[in-house]
Amino acid sequence: MTLKKTLQFGLVIFLVWFIAFRPDAAARVARGIGALIAQLGTGFGDFFTRVVS
Numbered sequence: 001m002t003l004k005k006t007l008q009f010g011l012v013i014f015l016v017w018f019i020a021f022r023p024d025a026a027a028r029v030a031r032g033i034g035a036l037i038a039q040l041g042t043g044f045g046d047f048f049t050r051v052v053s
Contacts, residue, residue, distance in 0.1 A: 001009075019026045
């Protein structure tokens with residue numbers, strides 16, 4: 001098994017453990033990632049709107 005596959009396997013196991021044993025913390029992380037993606041989208045949208053107009 002290569003290092004990349006080993007790290008991917010370890011990440012999947014960690015994610016399953018994190019969600020199973022720390023669901024509240026996992027939900028907070030997911031909400032934070034979603035908020036970050038929304039802010040990035042808003043920022044890019046505002047930027048391109050101002051560039052075009």
